[in-house]
Amino acid sequence: MDNAYLQQTFGLDGRTALITGSARGIGFAIARALGKAGARVVINDLRPQACAEAVASLGQEGIEARAICFDVSDEAAVQAGERELAQAGWHVDILINNAGNQNRKPLVEMSSAEWQQIMSVHVNGTFHCTRAFLPGMAARGFGRIVSTASVSGQATMPLIAAYSSAKAAMAAFMRAVAIEHGAQGITANAIAPGIVHTDFTVGLQQREGFEDYLRQAVPAGRWAYPEDIAPTVLFLVSPAASFINGQTLAIDGGMLARL
Numbered sequence: 088m089d090n091a092y093l094q095q096t097f098g099l100d101g102r103t104a105l106i107t108g109s110a111r112g113i114g115f116a117i118a119r120a121l122g123k124a125g126a127r128v129v130i131n132d133l134r135p136q137a138c139a140e141a142v143a144s145l146g147q148e149g150i151e152a153r154a155i156c157f158d159v160s161d162e163a164a165v166q167a168g169e170r171e172l173a174q175a176g177w178h179v180d181i182l183i184n185n186a187g188n189q190n191r192k193p194l195v196e197m198s199s200a201e202w203q204q205i206m207s208v209h210v211n212g213t214f215h216c217t218r219a220f221l222p223g224m225a226a227r228g229f230g231r232i233v234s235t236a237s238v239s240g241q242a243t244m245p246l247i248a249a250y251s252s253a254k255a256a257m258a259a260f261m262r263a264v265a266i267e268h269g270a271q272g273i274t275a276n277a278i279a280p281g282i283v284h285t286d287f288t289v290g291l292q293q294r295e296g297f298e299d300y301l302r303q304a305v306p307a308g309r310w311a312y313p314e315d316i317a318p319t320v321l322f323l324v325s326p327a328a329s330f331i332n333g334q335t336l337a338i339d340g341g342m343l344a345r346l
C-alpha cells in the first residue's frame with residue numbers, strides 16, 4: 088500500500104473539524120474517523136459531561152480533541168461557540184451537521200410545538216451552524232460541510248412526518264450552500280444513512296418483528312452501525328472528494344434501491 092498516496096488523497100492533517108451531536112452514536116464515530124485521518128476534532132453535544140467523556144476517549148486514542156457544548160437550535164449559543172473556538176485558534180474547516188432528535192407520532196396528533204422541536208434541531212440547527220462557520224471557511228478559501236440527513240428524506244414510513252420533512256430540507260440546504268459557495272473552495276453534501284443501531288433507534292430495536300422487517304427491507308439484511316457511516320463522511324471531507332458538491336449519498340445497504 089502506498090501510504091503517501093493515501094495520505095495525500097484521504098488525509099486531514101492540519102484540518103479542524105466540528106461535529107455536532109457527537110458525544111455518542113454516529114457523530115462520535117465520525118469524530119473518531121476524522122481524528123484518525125489527522126484532523127483536530129471538536130465534540131459538540133448538549134451535556135458537558137458527555138462531551139468531556141467523548142473528548143477523553145478520543146484523547147486515549149491519540150486524537151487531539153476539545154469540547155464545545157451548545158444546543159444547535161439556539162442561534163446565540165452557536166455564535167458564541169464559534170467565537171470561543173476562533174479565540175482559541177480552532178478555526179473550523181470541516182463542519183458536520185449531525186445533531187438530531189426524533190418524535191414518533193401520527194402527524195394529526197402532532198402539535199405545532201412538537202413539529203417545531205424537530206425542525207429547530209435538524210433544519211434550524213443546520214442553518215445556524217452553517218451560518219456561523221461558513222464565513223470563516225469562505226475567507227480562508229476552503230471548507231467542507233456534510234449534513235447527516237436520512238433515507239427518510241427520500242422515502243418514508245409512518246409516524247415520522249416531521250423528521251422526514253426536516254431531513255429532506257437539510258439535503259436541499261446543502262445544495263443551496265454548494266451552488267452559492269462552490270467557487271470559494273467549499274463543498275456541501277449530505278449523507279442519508281439507513282437504519283442505524285444507536286440510542287436513536289432503541290424503540291425500533293425493541294419492536295417485535297423489526298429484525299424480520301430489516302431482513303426483508305434492506306438488501307444487506309442487517310442494521311447499519313456507526314462504523315458503516317463514518318468512513319463515507321471521511322471520504323466526503325477528504326481531498327478525494329473535492330469535486331463532489333451538492334450531493335446526497337445514501338449509506339443504506341441498498342434499502343432505497345428496492346421497489
Ligand SMILES: NC(=O)c1ccc[n+]([C@@H]2O[C@H](COP(=O)([O-])OP(=O)(O)OC[C@H]3O[C@@H](n4cnc5c(N)ncnc54)[C@H](O)[C@@H]3O)[C@@H](O)[C@H]2O)c1
Binds near residue numbers: 160185238
Ligand atoms: N440511527 C439512525 O437510524 C439514523 C438514520 C439516519 C439518520 N440518522 C441521523 O443521524 C444523526 C445522529 O443520530 P444517532 O443515531 O447517532 O443518534 P444519537 O441519539 O445516538 O445521537 C444524537 C446526538 O445528538 C445530540 N443532540 C440532540 N439534539 C441536540 C441539539 N439540539 N444540539 C446538540 N446536540 C444535540 C444528542 O444528545 C445525541 O448525543 C441524527 O441527525 C439522526 O437523525 C440516524
